[in-house]
Amino acid sequence: MRAIIVRAPGGPDALEAVHVEEPAPGPGQVRIRVAAAAVNPVDVVTRSGALAAAGLMPAFGPDAPAPRDVGIGWDVAGTVDATGEDVTRFAVGDEVIGLRDRLDVPLGAYAEAIVLDADAVARAPRSVDAVHAATLPLNGLTAAQALDLLALPSGSTLLVTGAAGAVGGHAVQLAAHRGLRVVGTASAADEERVRGLGADLFVPRGAHLGEAVRALVPGGVDGAVDAALLAGAALDAVRGGGAFAALSGGASAPLPLRGVRVANVWIRADGTRLAELAALVDAGRLTPLVAGTLPLDGAAEAHTRLEAGGLRGRLVLTP
Secondary structure (H helix, E strand, O other): EEEEOOOOOHHHHHEEEOOOOHHHHHHEEEEEEEEEEEEHHHHHHHHHHHHHHHOOOOOOOOOOOOOOOOOOOOEEEEEEEEEHHHHHHOOOOOOOEOOOOOOOOOOOOOOEEEEEEEEEEEEEEOOOOHHHHOHHHHHHHHHHHHHHHHHHOOOOOEEOOOOOOOOHHHHHHHHHOOOOOEEEEEEEEHHHHHHHHHHOEEOOOOOOOOHHHHHOOOOEEEEEEEOOOOOOHHHHEEEEEEEEEEOOOOOOOOOOOHOOEEOOOOOOOHHHHHHHHHHHHHOOOOOEEEEEEHHHHHHHHHHHHHHOOOOOOOOEEEE
């Protein structure tokens, strides 16, 4: 079968299209025939070698102790075509979505088939196609787990940076569903879009964020989801003793000034939670955000476009 892998860190041209043996599911696993695979920033920093340089995965490439293939792609939507022993929740023919949350694997979602643990998989939402469904796992779970870490009660105020993007857009929608009063920040041209996702208030990118937010919410917001990785600039908008969810791990998380509780969001696969997000899609409460589609062999172009910035939603590969 066809797959996209990386053998040495580099630019988009480091992505190689190869033919590999089709994987077989083990106990507690399912094999998914891939209909769509979303392209995410984590794919870019895996391919470039940035995650290996940061010590989050072993080094790979010609200078590594042993050459190996590194799989690319976390998000998948497709159809179960084989199950391992002890799998009872899924059967061949089920349309599903899933998340691969391990960094160092030889095969990712940029492939014609992928094997995942069954507890990382959920039935796909019925109201959208596979392309839209494929954007839900990583972005939806990141937003949901960020909000869980903040643990803000209904009626609290929340700043979401990058509110027009994939993770930020999901965070706005999920926060509004939880009864939070959302302040979104993005490009001025995206104000209508961000308000349409559920933001009550809006601050255009380029404004002094702390001052602009505090002009709308005296004293500062109760919490923030920093999807745009603004770090200290976003923390400045949070009240003393508030909460802050950093989506870049420890790399650019701000110091907990003024007693703000800073939590790193370390995303994990969660099939049960993913099923809840799929139900919100079917209920019209959560809208997957797609920026465009490309064939599997267009992975390098997708990475180039993602790195150029300005996308609203995720690009999706369709093997």
